[in-house]
Amino acid sequence: MAYVGRFAPSPTGPLHFGSLVAALASWMDARQAGGRWLLRMEDLDSPRVIPGAADAILRQLESMGLAWDGPVVYQSARLERYRDALGKLQGQVYPCGCTRKELEDSALAIDGSRIYPGTCRSGLAPGKTARAVRLRTGAEPIRFSDRVQGEMRQSVEREIGDFVLLRADGVFAYQLAVVVDDAAQGVTDVVRGADLLDSTARQILLQRLLGAATPRYLHVPVATSAAGEKLSKQTRAADAGPGEIAAALEFLGMNAPAGLPPGELLPWAVRAWEPTRIPRTRALAAPA
Ligand SMILES: [Zn+2]
Known part of the structure; x- marks a missing residue:
């Protein structure tokens, strides 16, 4: 290709x-x-x-x-494209009514990063209104081979948690937009900074759910x-x-x-x- x-x-x-x-x-x-x-x-x-x-x-x-x-x-x-992609994920996404304060109080902290504990997975608690939209993640690890960093493996569910696709302020999340755009532009090779290495498994998960190809990855220090x-x-x-x-x-x-x-x-x-x-x-x- x-x-x-x-x-x-x-x-x-x-x-x-x-x-x-x-x-x-x-x-x-x-x-x-x-x-x-x-x-x-x-x-x-x-x-x-x-x-x-x-x-x-x-x-x-x-x-x-x-x-x-x-x-x-x-x-x-390109907001229309992101809205369409979110629509395609119906059944795999759910509304989250947690406030920032509730997220801070409830998040499981592992290695300094905050993991969403799945509070709203089985429905909003009484009296709660939808704020953000999250993706229901799976425990099966995502593996990929980075051209510099080597073999990578992350269980999105355990290490990140159900992540946000549409933020409470109405902004589409970076993870969704980047996957939609890389697919639409036919990107075969992503070369970027290693601060995004931990985002890659989330993006691969979204690519699979949206039927998009996974590009090769190279993360520079x-x-x-x-x-x-x-x-x-x-x-x-x-x-x-x-x-x-x-x-x-x-x-x-x-x-x-x-x-x-x-x-x-x-x-x-x-x-x-x-x-x-x-x-x-x-x-x-x-x-x-
Ligand atoms: Zn929630």
Whole structure:
């Protein structure tokens, strides 16, 4: 099948070093495969979207020479698709009336993450009104092979719980939108940051329920500060321009030959891209 990759940033600020790494890895993988590289703005979470950030990201990508194929897709223009997908899941979803406070009080905490205990699975308690819509998950583990991180396995029911597809504020959840869009765009290869590794099993579960193909996955390490903290949108954001590409390549285990003219860096990178050189870890300090 012809390769289709994508980069799907949230326009909550300009690209920082970590998002540049993900963009570059995804772009190199697509270009080396002779495939298409699509761009999708994940702008559903309107409270977090910053006006002008989507355009700023497009300008950053252009200035770095990372050209995308076809029109940019905006999730905010595709609500009908998400509504249709939710409709297809009738019988596998249920309304949840839990308030944020009730969720905090009732959630089973395992390894620091909160697991929905299934309070509303068999119906809303008397006096409760539907707030969110959740997917009824199964205990059978989801397995997948990540091209960098290796063999992965997660029981969504036990490790995540029934997760939200439509939020209490009326926003379609990221997990649903990403699966619907990857399927609609024919994405064969997802290359992204390892902060999304734990979302992958949920997405594969949704793909199966919606009859969509499961793409190949490659999760690059998340860039951290030297102190091991995740880079925020603010950190190094102003620097995530052309000069950062060499640092991003180094982060991915690639060392560009010294003296390479700037215009030859990206063509070299496409030829030299080799995912087995990427450190097999979920987080890694960005080069100083
Ligand atoms: Zn509930």
